[in-house]
Amino acid sequence: MKEKILDENTYNSLVVGGGIAGLTSAAYLARAGQKVLLIEKNKELGGLVNSFVRNGYHFDTGVRALEDAGIIWPMLKDLNIQLEVVKSPVSLGIENEIIAIETIADLQKYKQLLEKLFPESVNEIDEVLKVIRKIMMHMEVLYGIENPVFKDIMHDKHYLFKKLLPWLPKFIFTVGKINRMNMPVEDYLKTIVKNPSLRDIISQHFFKNTPTFFALSYFSLYLDYFYPKGGVGKLSESLKNKILEYGGEIKTETQITEVQADKCIAIDQNNNSYNYDNLIWAADLKTLYRLIQTDGIQPKTTIKFEETKRKMLKSRGTDSVFSLFLEVDEPLESFRKIAHGHFFYTPSKLGLGDTHREELDSMLRNFEKVTKEQVLSWLDRFTKLNTFEISIPGLKDASLVPEGKTGIIISLLTEYNLFKEVQKADWLTEFIHELENCMINVVTDSVYPMLKQKITGRFSFSPLNIENRVGSSEGAIVGWAFEKDMPVVSKIQYSDRSVITPISTIYQAGQWAYSPGGVPMSILTGKLAANKIIKKSKN
Numbered sequence: 001m002k003e004k005i006l007d008e009n010t011y012n013s014l015v016v017g018g019g020i021a022g023l024t025s026a027a028y029l030a031r032a033g034q035k036v037l038l039i040e041k042n043k044e045l046g047g048l049v050n051s052f053v054r055n056g057y058h059f060d061t062g063v064r065a066l067e068d069a070g071i072i073w074p075m076l077k078d079l080n081i082q083l084e085v086v087k088s089p090v091s092l093g094i095e096n097e098i099i100a101i102e103t104i105a106d107l108q109k110y111k112q113l114l115e116k117l118f119p120e121s122v123n124e125i126d127e128v129l130k131v132i133r134k135i136m137m138h139m140e141v142l143y144g145i146e147n148p149v150f151k152d153i154m155h156d157k158h159y160l161f162k163k164l165l166p167w168l169p170k171f172i173f174t175v176g177k178i179n180r181m182n183m184p185v186e187d188y189l190k191t192i193v194k195n196p197s198l199r200d201i202i203s204q205h206f207f208k209n210t211p212t213f214f215a216l217s218y219f220s221l222y223l224d225y226f227y228p229k230g231g232v233g234k235l236s237e238s239l240k241n242k243i244l245e246y247g248g249e250i251k252t253e254t255q256i257t258e259v260q261a262d263k264c265i266a267i268d269q270n271n272n273s274y275n276y277d278n279l280i281w282a283a284d285l286k287t288l289y290r291l292i293q294t295d296g297i298q299p300k301t302t303i304k305f306e307e308t309k310r311k312m313l314k315s316r317g318t319d320s321v322f323s324l325f326l327e328v329d330e331p332l333e334s335f336r337k338i339a340h341g342h343f344f345y346t347p348s349k350l351g352l353g354d355t356h357r358e359e360l361d362s363m364l365r366n367f368e369k370v371t372k373e374q375v376l377s378w379l380d381r382f383t384k385l386n387t388f389e390i391s392i393p394g395l396k397d398a399s400l401v402p403e404g405k406t407g408i409i410i411s412l413l414t415e416y417n418l419f420k421e422v423q424k425a426d427w428l429t430e431f432i433h434e435l436e437n438c439m440i441n442v443v444t445d446s447v448y449p450m451l452k453q454k455i456t457g458r459f460s461f462s463p464l465n466i467e468n469r470v471g472s473s474e475g476a477i478v479g480w481a482f483e484k485d486m487p488v489v490s491k492i493q494y495s496d497r498s499v500i501t502p503i504s505t506i507y508q509a510g511q512w513a514y515s516p517g518g519v520p521m522s523i524l525t526g527k528l529a530a531n532k533i534i535k536k537s538k539n
C-alpha cells in the first residue's frame, strides 16, 4: 500500500481523552507506527487514575489501588513497561471488629466477623459465604490467564497451546454461570438473607443494582489489589512515556468541542481542527453523541446513530463518590496498628436501610420543600450508617508523606443529584463543609480516635468536581448505572464489539464503552479499539 503523506494537523488516529483508556489506545497505535495524537482537556493526564501532591502529602485523585484482572500486568509486559509496585492489602471493619484480608483463608475470618455481629443469622451467613466461594472459583477461571488480547497468539505457541486452548472451554462454561448471576445484588441477597441490616452490610458499598456476580466477586479482588510506588498515577505516567517513546504526540489543556463525522475533523475549544482517518473517543459517551455532527453521513448510518444517541442520552451514570482528603499530624504507625492502608469500614452494623435510596429519593423529588435542617439530619444518619473506603497512601509507600505525618482519603458513594439540588438552593459550600465534619466525627468516634485533633489540612472532591474535571456524566466513576436497558455491551464474550460505534471511522473506549467499567476494562477497551484501527490500516 502506498503510504499517505500527512500534513501537520492530519493524523492516522486521533485519541480524545487522556484517561487510562485513551493512554492505552495511543500507546498501542504509536507502537504500530501510526501518526497518533492524544488530546486531553486537563493539564494532567490519567483522568481517574491520577495522583497529586499537596503540602508534601501525596494523594490519589480517583482509584485508590489497582486490580490486575488478568489485564494490567499483561499490558505492561506487552509494552515493556517496568512499574515498581507493592501489594495493597485490604482490611475490612464493622464497628469494633477489624480483620485483615491477606489470603483466601481469610474468608473464614470474614465469616466469623459476620457471625459475631449477627449471631441470629448464622445459617444465612453460611449461605452467603457459599455463594462468595463459588464466585471466587469462577473468578479464578475468568482472570486465571493473561488476557489473550495482550498476547501475540500467533507467535507465542506455548501460551496458545498450553494456556489459551485448555482455558477456553472453562471460560465458556464460566461465562454461562456469570451471566446467570446478573440480578442486582440487593435483590439477590433478599432471596437468601432475611435480616436487612446484614444485607446492607454486605452490599451497601456497591453501586445501586450492581450485578450479583460483580459485587460478590469483590472478595477475590481484595486479594488482587496492588499499588504503584509513588501513587496510582505512576501507571498513567508510564503509559504517557511509552506514547512519547514510540513517537506519538500528546496535547493537553485541549478540549474537543465538535466532531464533523463526514469530514473526519475534530475541533477544539480554540477552533483548531484536527483531521483524522480514525478517531477513538475515550471519554464520556453522552458528550460524544451530543457533539458529533452527522450532516453528509449516509442516511442508514444516521438512523443507527440517532437510535444509539437516544439510548445513551436517556441512560445515566452510576453513583458518584465524595472524597475527603486529610493532612494529619500523626505518624503512620498509629494508623498501621488499626488497619491496612486500604480499608473498608462500616461504623454501625445497622446498615443504611432506607436512608440511602428511598429517603433520599423522596427528599430529591420535593427538594424545594425540604428544609436545610432536614437535609442535615439526613446527612448525619447517612454518614453514621454508611461504609467508608479509607485509603492511606503512606501505609503503602512511606515516601508519600512528610516524616511523622499521615495523609488519609476517606470516601463514600453518593448521589450526584443531591449535590446538584443543594447547589441550586445555593448552599453547596456549607453542605460540603457539614459533610466533611460528619465524616471526620464519625471516623474519629469509631475507628481513629486520634484523628480529629490532629488534622492540619483538609479538602474534598464532590461528584460535581468529578463532572467538571473529567467530564463524567452525573459524576459517575465507573460508567453507566446498572439498568436493564444498558446502552453498551455488558457481556464479556462480546467485549470486542463494545468499541464499535455506528460511524465506521469513530471508535469508543473506556469506562463508558463496556459495563461494568473500571480500570481493567478501560484498559482492555482501549486496546481493543486500537486493534480495530491497526487491523483496518493493514487491509
Ligand SMILES: Cc1cc2nc3c(=O)[nH]c(=O)nc-3n(C[C@H](O)[C@H](O)[C@H](O)COP(=O)(O)OP(=O)(O)OC[C@H]3O[C@@H](n4cnc5c(N)ncnc54)[C@H](O)[C@@H]3O)c2cc1C
Binding pocket: 016, 017, 018, 019, 020, 021, 022, 039, 040, 041, 042, 045, 046, 047, 048, 049, 061, 062, 063, 064, 065, 067, 254, 255, 256, 257, 282, 283, 284, 287, 321, 323, 411, 469, 470, 471, 472, 477, 478, 479, 509, 510, 511, 512, 517, 518, 519, 520, 522
Ligand atoms: C474514588 C474512585 C475509586 C475507584 N475505584 C475503582 C476500583 O477499585 N477498581 C476499578 O476498576 N475502578 C475504580 N474506579 C474507576 C476507575 O478509576 C475508572 O473507571 C477509570 O479510571 C476510567 O478510565 P477512562 O480512561 O475510561 O476515563 P477517565 O479517567 O474519565 O478519562 C477520560 C479523560 O477524558 C478527558 N476528556 C473528557 N472530555 C474530553 C474532551 N471533550 N476533550 C478532551 N478530553 C476530554 C478527561 O479529562 C479525562 O482525562 C474508581 C474511581 C474513583 C473516582
